[in-house]
Amino acid sequence: MDSIKFGTSGWRAIVAEDFTVRNIRIVCQGIAQYLRQQKLGQQGILIGYDARFLGEHFAKVAAEVMAAHGIPCLICDRDTPTPAISYHVVSRKLSGGMNFSASHNSHEWNGIKFTPDWGGPALPETTKAIELRILPLLHGEHIKWLPWERAAHDGMVRHFDPQPEYLKALESLVDHDRIRNGRIRVIFDPLFGTSRHYLDEFLRQAGAKMAVLHHWRDPYFGGFRPEPTDETLQDLKETVRREGAHLGLATDGDGGRFGIVDADGTFIQANYILALLLDYLIRSRQWTGGVARSVATTHLIDAVATHHGLTIHETPVGFKYIGELLARREVVFGGEESAGMSIQGHVPEADGILAGALVA
Incomplete structure (x- = not known):
């Protein structure tokens, strides 16, 4: 080389x-x-x-x-x-x-x-x-x-x-009472990746009723890319429908990206989830400050941020640029269309485990 x-x-x-x-x-x-x-x-x-x-x-x-x-x-x-x-x-x-x-x-x-x-x-x-x-x-x-x-x-x-220690840190970022009182039924698919016994364990401790697919280590990832997309989450979508679950969650091979399936088995694009999460977090936590998104990410985030009086920072593609703004405390939320996000008070790195816990 x-x-x-x-x-x-x-x-x-x-x-x-x-x-x-x-x-x-x-x-x-x-x-x-x-x-x-x-x-x-x-x-x-x-x-x-x-x-x-x-x-x-x-x-x-x-x-x-x-x-x-x-x-x-x-x-x-x-x-x-x-x-x-x-x-x-x-x-x-x-x-x-x-x-x-x-x-x-x-x-x-x-x-x-x-x-x-x-x-x-x-x-x-x-x-x-x-x-x-x-x-x-x-x-x-x-x-x-x-x-x-x-x-x-x-x-x-x-x-x-x-x-x-990592799961303990998530407790301060996620509303356990809301999860417990909601009595939600969640199907989780880590796609044979690293989030096994992370997101499912966290939500189980919070009071959710959990079922987990592909919850063992497979270096071949079942023959598929470990990417939570509409195409790779067929098993999750079918299981959510069959079991009557409220929600399906997925993460990629190293836990950085998230995937969301609603109660009727429909895969929800990351752009919509990011906008919904931002709106929920601003309303529930009275956030002020900045919001970061990559240049390829939906302007729905801009609309939500502007509606609540927050400023927008547009970054090049790559979560490292969003992470830098989070680390400098210039923004309270950052997300990109490839299903990566994080928030103030957490790591300046894309975290699909946090995203799944917040959606739940």
Whole structure:
């Protein structure tokens, strides 16, 4: 390879073609060198992975490189949603986080999502700095890693369960009483992805009656892309109708995107859900300030925001730009047409788990 480039949400490639152990080590060393240059290495990094093939192994490969550069590592003890990693980066004041995920892409893809210390997707100035460090590594510069057993013996790596604290944080953002009093019946489809035992567990604790489809890890995602679209949610739509549920919820492979099905089994486009959620949140929480949406997202959001006296910020495509505004507290809500959203007081990262809980 002549170069490795980060896209709108990290670096992605096809497994065994460009997504190889050597290239993973190269990308991780680029990140490690960037963190050390920023004097952030000692704060540690959280490393996770989604449900794809060899996720645990890739996480260990990353930890070996980080440990060789003196960066302590927390390794998620199971496949983990990206927003949960983002939450812990912020709450634990870590130097950053990494998730081995290709999000909604099909099973032959994998990727590395890098979350800097502020908790959102890495911005272009960060990824360009990492890419510059990657170039000499691609052309023969020495790559350092510490064997896993040595890293563990030296206390540089330890396992970590991110789920309990993340779900606890959601409690302050979602109206439990409304869910409990509504006695709603919900069908949830995580599409074999990382949100298993996250969104369903949260809503069950809140008092919803839950049923879950595809609630086991499948690196092939049932043969479909783990993307919550009208086409991929046929099982969810049919189950909602058959069981007489009030609502169907879905998330993508790493928990960043959401999908919503109403009581008659109709898939509701993300643009409509974003506008409805914004209106509900402004009315119920008396929000003031700004609202962010990507350039490709519906202007219904503008209409809702303007009606309530809030200002609109239009961003380029990519949740990182919305996340930056959330982190700066310039907006109270951000969403994009590809079914990503977050709110003030939460992580500056797209969170399909939060979106599903708010819709419920």
